[in-house]
Amino acid sequence: MQLSHATPIPSWTVGDVTVHRVDEVLLPPATGPWLLPDATPDVVTGQDWLHPHFADQEGILHINSHSFAFVVDGLRVLVDTGIGNGKERANPAWHNLQTDFLERLTVGGFSPDSVDLVILTHLHADHVGWNTREVNGEWTPTFRNSRYLTSRTEREFWATYDMEKARKQMFRDSVIPVEEAGLLDLVDVPAEGVEIAPGLRLTPTPGHTPGHLAVELTSRGETALITGDCIHHPVQLAHPAIGACVDIDPRQSEASRRKLLGSLADTDTLLLGTHFAPPSVGRVITHGDAYRLLPVPAA
Numbered sequence: 001m002q003l004s005h006a007t008p009i010p011s012w013t014v015g016d017v018t019v020h021r022v023d024e025v026l027l028p029p030a031t032g033p034w035l036l037p038d039a040t041p042d043v044v045t046g047q048d049w050l051h052p053h054f055a056d057q058e059g060i061l062h063i064n065s066h067s068f069a070f071v072v073d074g075l076r077v078l079v080d081t082g083i084g085n086g087k088e089r090a091n092p093a094w095h096n097l098q099t100d101f102l103e104r105l106t107v108g109g110f111s112p113d114s115v116d117l118v119i120l121t122h123l124h125a126d127h128v129g130w131n132t133r134e135v136n137g138e139w140t141p142t143f144r145n146s147r148y149l150t151s152r153t154e155r156e157f158w159a160t161y162d163m164e165k166a167r168k169q170m171f172r173d174s175v176i177p178v179e180e181a182g183l184l185d186l187v188d189v190p191a192e193g194v195e196i197a198p199g200l201r202l203t204p205t206p207g208h209t210p211g212h213l214a215v216e217l218t219s220r221g222e223t224a225l226i227t228g229d230c231i232h233h234p235v236q237l238a239h240p241a242i243g244a245c246v247d248i249d250p251r252q253s254e255a256s257r258r259k260l261l262g263s264l265a266d267t268d269t270l271l272l273g274t275h276f277a278p279p280s281v282g283r284v285i286t287h288g289d290a291y292r293l294l295p296v297p298a299a
Contacts, residue, residue, distance in 0.1 A: 008298075009021070009022065009104065009107060009108035010023075010278065010279070010280070010298035011108075011298055011299050012224070012270060012272075012281050012296065012298060012299060013222075013299060014070075014217050014218075014219050014222045014223065014224040014270060015218070015219025015220030015221065015222040016219045016220055017070050017071065017072050017199070017217055017219045017224075018070060018071075018299075019068055019069070019070045019217065019224060019272065020068065020069045020070065020108045020109070020110070021066050021067075021068060021272075021278075021280055021281075021298070022066055022067045022068070022069055022078075022101065022104050022105050022108055022110075023064065023065075023066045023101075023104060024064075024065040024066055024067070024082040024083060024097075024099050024101045024104075025064070025065050025082075025083065025097060025099055026062070026063075026064055026065075026277070027063045027064065027065060027093055027275075028093050029060045029061075030093075031061070031063045031093060032060060032061030032063060032233070034245065035063070035232060035244050035245060035246070036061065036232060036233060036235070036236075036242055036243075036244060036245070037245055038239075038241075038242045038243070039061060039233065039235045039236075039239070039242050040059070041058060041059025041060070042059065043059075043235065043239060043242075044059035044060075044061060044235055045057070045058070045059040047235060047238045047292070049287075049292050049293075050234060050235060053277060053278065053279060053295055054233065054234045054235070054276065054277055054293075055235070061233055061235065062277035063232070063233060063275050063277065064275055064276065064277050064278070064280065065082050065083055065126055065275065066082065066274070066275075066280070067079060067080050067081060067082055067101075067105075067130075067274075068080070068226055068272055068274075069105065069108060069109075069110045069115075070217065072197060072198075072199045072200050072217060072219070073197045073198045073199055073200065075116045075117050075197055075200070076110060076114055076115050076116045076117070077115075077116065077117045077118075077119065077200070078105075078110065078115050078117070078118045078119070078143070078146075079118075079119045079121065079215050079226050079274075080119070080120060080121055080127040080128075080228065080274055081118060081120070081127065081128055081129055081130035081131050081142070082101060082126065082127070082129050082130050083097055083099075083125065083126045083129040083130075084097065084101075084128075084129025084130045084131070084132070084133070084174065085097050085098055085099060085101070085129075085130075085133065085134075086098070086133075086134055087125070087129055087170070087173060087174070088169055088173070089125060089166065089169075089170070090165075090166035091125075094125060094126060094129075097129075101130060102130070102133075102142070112142050112143050112144070113143075113144065113145050114145070115143040115145070115146045116145070116146055116147070117146055117147055117149060117197075118131070118143050118146050118147070118148045118149065119149050119150075119202070119213070119215055120148060120149065120150040120154075121150075121212060121213045121214065121215065121226070121228025121229065121274070122150070122151075122154055122208065122209040122211065122212045122213065122228060122229060123150060123154055123155065123158055123171075123175060123209070124209070124229065124246070125166075125167075125170040125174070127228070127229070127274075128170070128174045128175055129174055130142050131143075131148065131174045131175065131177075131178050132173060132174050132177050132178065138177075139172075139173045139174070139177045140177060140181075141177060141178050141181050141183055143183075144181075144183075146183065147183060147185050148178050148183050148184045148185065149184075149185045149186075149187055149196070150184070150185075150186065150187070150211070150213070151186070151187060151188075151189050151202075151204070151211030151212075151213055152186035152187060152188050152189075152211070153188075153189070153206075153210050153211035154209060154210065154211025154212070154213075155184075155186050155211070156186075156211075157209065157210045157211060158171070187202065189202050189203075189204045189211070189213060190204075191204060193216070199217060199218045199219050200215070200216075200217060201215075201216040201217075201218070202214075202215060202216075203215075203216055203225075203260075204256075205228065205230035205256040205257075205260060206249070206252055206253075206256055207230070207247055207248070207249045207250070207251070207252035207253025207254065207255065207256045207257075208228075208229045208230060208244060208246070208247050208248065208253050208256075209229075209248050210248060210249070212228060212229065212230060212256075213228060214226060214227060214228055214230055214260065215228070222268065222270075223267075223268070223269045223270070224269065224270035224271075224272055224281075225260075225264065225269060225270070225271055225272065226272045226274060227260075227271065227272065227273050227274050227276075228274050229244065229274065229275070230253070230256055230257055230260060231257055231260070231261075231271075231273060232244055232275050233273075233275065233276065234273065234276060234282075234292070234293040236257060237261060237284060237287075237290065237291040237292055237293055238287065238288075238290050238291065238292060239290065240254060240257045240258045240261060240290060240291075241254055261284055261291050264283075264284040265284045265285065265286050265291055266284070266285055266286055267283070267284070268283065269283070269284075270282070270283065270296060271283065271284055271293065276293075278298075279295045279296065279297050279298055281295070281296050281298070282294050282295040282296050283296060
């Protein structure tokens with residue numbers, strides 16, 4: 001699809017900051033049963049608030065791949081880089097994609113050369129893909145004027161992990177070229193989190209991966225939090241015990257999710273879901289003995 005400069009890019013305001021959702025691809029219906037096997041149709045249809053945005057009437061989950069971009073303290077920031085184009089992937093839904101992600105990013109006002117900081121919540125294939133693009137047969141950094149940032153714990157974990165073939169390929173095409181270009185910064189993230197720029201904070205949410213991060217934005221007393229994969233889908237607000245099949249430490253993942261949701265419940269903080277289908281953003285409210293998401297439409 002060709003985008004015009006009149007094509008709207010969904011956005012939300014957080015004080016003086018405008019956060020843009022940069023869409024990559026709607027993932028196929030089979031994604032839900034694979035990724036969140038305990039989110040059965042009966043469980044999903046039992047939460048009528050999930051329909052129509054987040055699930056269909058048969059209990060099939062809607063799951064997206066997208067990134068968030070914003071300007072804070074003069075820094076042009078991109079959080080996670082999706083699946084990427086032309087990548088060799090074991091998951092057929094991710095294999096050799098050809099999307100207009102970079103065009104959408106540019107229409108949103110964030111051309112690749114203008115990005116200052118890329119924050120990677122963790123190093124999974126669907127969060128690092130646009131780190132690089134193929135140029136003359138070589139994988140080269142897409143955001144060549146940017147610093148890429150992730151948790152030191154995250155990178156060091158994968159450095160000693162016995163990777164399967166597909167994961168080795170992902171590191172070869174989407175992580176190592178950034179390291180070899182000297183663009184990857186590793187950050188120590190203590191339990192209380194760390195501020196990396198005024199109004200921009202990294203919060204540890206381990207479990208899905210050991211160094212997984214959530215990203216918090218604050219401006220003029222307003223706050224938003226980008227989930228990464230601490231929460232894949234709003235059904236996990238109603239059932240925080242539901243984990244992903246690829247969680248490294250399921251118990252820790254659940255604990256991080258419960259702590260995060262408890263801190264956000266019934267506050268004005270916007271929750272921005274990295275894989276939530278549109279509208280992708282909402283507020284966490286208490287619902288029975290757990291939570292639900294009150295969607296906030298894009299501006």
